Amino acid sequence: GENVEQHPSTLSVQEGDSAVIKCTYSDSASNYFPWYKQELGKGPQLIIDIRSNVGEKKDQRIAVTLNKTAKHFSLHITETQPEDSAVYFCAASQRYGGSQGNLIFGKGTKLSVKP
């Protein structure tokens, strides 16, 4: 089955700096790669996602890159702000036809942005 590795487990940056979190996956059939932000006591919140037919996607300060050959994808946050502090999870799944398969999560990265 699919296995998702995520690094680093903790990341501390200064406000205004960039943060990068990297993930690798094992199943070449995976074709959907979302990133979630989770604050304490809350459910995961989708911040950006990418499908396997695209190499890069950007939404304001957040971007995701995907390298299908190497089976890795990364989250980039620029101009970090204290409110970006949270736990971030990468995930991978397969979409086939109209069905979405199981979502497999990485172990998470605790991001701390210092003012």
Added chain:
Amino acid sequence: GAVVSQHPSRVICKSGTSVKIECRSLDFQATTMFWYRQFPKQSLMLMATSNEGSKATYEQGVEKDKFLINHASLTLSTLTVASAHPEDSSFYICSATSPNNYGYTFGSGTRLTVV
């Protein structure tokens, strides 16, 4: 956008009692529901997958007689923790998908504490 309402957000129960957690899709038909549990400072672990009108498929190591999942309609899925014990204390999260939505919609989570 798609919304999944999860209730209750917090529940404290005595050991040996049963607890029911509900997830409702408010503006779409959730053909598939995933149930996760999350221990402190850990990632989300898939417990089971349910398709509307069918029996749930449980992940290895998850007791189906203890974690009862019902997905009788396209807008409601429930997880009942039967005869709960302190080791069942955890954060439980549901996630729904449908053929019309690309991706997963998560509930806000339920913090279960068994005393």
